[in-house]
Amino acid sequence: MKFLNKLERKYGKYAIDNITLLLILGYVIGYVIQKINIDMFYMLTLNPYYIMKGQIWRIVSWVLVPPSELGFFTIIMLFFYYSIGRTLEQTWGKFKYNIFIISGIIFTVVSAMVAYFILPSSVYEVYKIPAAFTGEVFNFVKGYIISAFVSTYYINLSIFLLFAALYPDMQVMLYFIIPIKIKWLAYLDLALMAYEIYQYGFVCGVIVFASLLNFLIFFVLILQAKGKTPANARRKRDYQKKVYSAKSVYEGGARHKCAICGRTELDNPNLTFRYCSKCTGSKEYCEDHLFTHEHK
Template sequence: MNFLSKMERKFGRFAISHLTAYIILTYVAGYLLYMIGAANKIDVRDWLALSPSLILQGQVWRLVSWWLIPPTGIDIFTLIMLFVYYQLGTVLERTWGDFLYNVYIFMGLFFTVIGAFVLYFTAGIDVGLMRIFFSTYYVSLSIFLGFAMTFPEQQMLFMFLIPIRIKWFAVLDVFYLLYEVLTYWRYSTTLGICVLTMVVSSLASTILFFFMSKRSFRLSRSQRKVRDNYRRQTGTERGFWKSANPAQAREPKVDRTTFAAGNRGTKIAIHHCAVCGRTELDDPNLEFRFCTKCNGNYEYCQDHLYTHNHVQ
């Protein structure tokens, strides 16, 4: 996370807020263009498609115009899909912050373009000229996978009735992607290679982002400053505990094993979750972090860092 944190400090002010809403708008614009073109017997995808050879000839708008290509026809299932992606993407924006969410999405778009050029230069396959239209379908799917990796125990209703943990939905999606690639491969090797490239390049951001953002749980200088201020304000440096929430204030926990051994010293909890009240004395493996979006110095355990309601 150190690299991403440094980048966020430098360029975080340029992040696009409400990016999920803009993604949904590109879908809407794409469907409108497609319907207008169909009414005039014109396939607008020929003008929007990601085509490396045409880009090299000067049609540079194709580097971004392919974002408007709708992945499927519009029906009730498409509307449900867009609604679900909007909800999940909005949660990720609030959880990760605008900058990290921007990096996640734009990495998927960038690697998709790279994948198309790799196909062109290595296999001589121009997906645009072959009318194999790259779209943002798999990039949008990365929103779902990102949510599943962040909140694996969150439940969703299968068929609107059966609650299933979202991590199992993600596993099913991965297997379905493999099945889809194999199906296209049996039909045509060239088509299978194109679909495999599209899937891998679009979801590369999912792999790289979580590889880069593995939490080392080392506090930065600013985080240590917030922690030290918090300790001074709550009195933990003076040998007793005062909760960040006055309603949850309690006496410090005492390590009973210390007394049983004859040592009269007491251990004072330094970390305290403002939601569940657990400390490092309850479980030495618990990790605690301060939330920078809460007004005040509120500390949370690893189970509630991303799921608590921000104090405003």
């Protein structure tokens, strides 16, 4: 987060405002091209085979390929993604949100190229490719398979998952009828992705993981912002162990006892007790001696 803040102070003025709207407008252009000229539409896809043949515009143009066929529910979903995208932009700031979107696009492109070069020979069995397809023909088929999995669907999904991580208890109306917390929809999407990876294997796994890598990175930042780091979790566990070990240790059933004055909560129910992180052992102090005692 500190690194992003430094970048924002230096390059924040170059951030694109309302980048979600630009993505949706790109989909509109993609839908128009798809209806007018299907051959031109296929020239937009992220196909590593053709990129290696010099069609480098595909590195960027695939962002225009819509995540699904145009229909009523697709339009509703695009409005929904626009809404949550604007909320994320307002929550994180447009620079960090730009980084989130752009990094997702870059990770997807890199993963597609990596998958193209390291696609295992088992692809023949998984995707039912005839063994006679070798050499240049096999490279063409690999490129086609990868382009079929690369989609802006996962970019949109990463936006949704980030929103669910920030606002897990927000309620939405599924199909305008069923009230449901957004975190359960996120869990459902993750389960469906796991099934897709199981069903389609290596290529799908690489593309999905890379497409959502930006979400994983920002999710860690969210946990850090909320104080849910491994170090904090460990301190919480240690504290709970100390509290548990101290229960019913003292006479009269007191759970807390100051190591300096010997007072317990039975002497004064309003006293606050804390363990000192700098003292060894389970030494507990009342509020009057917590900051004034000599560490042992």
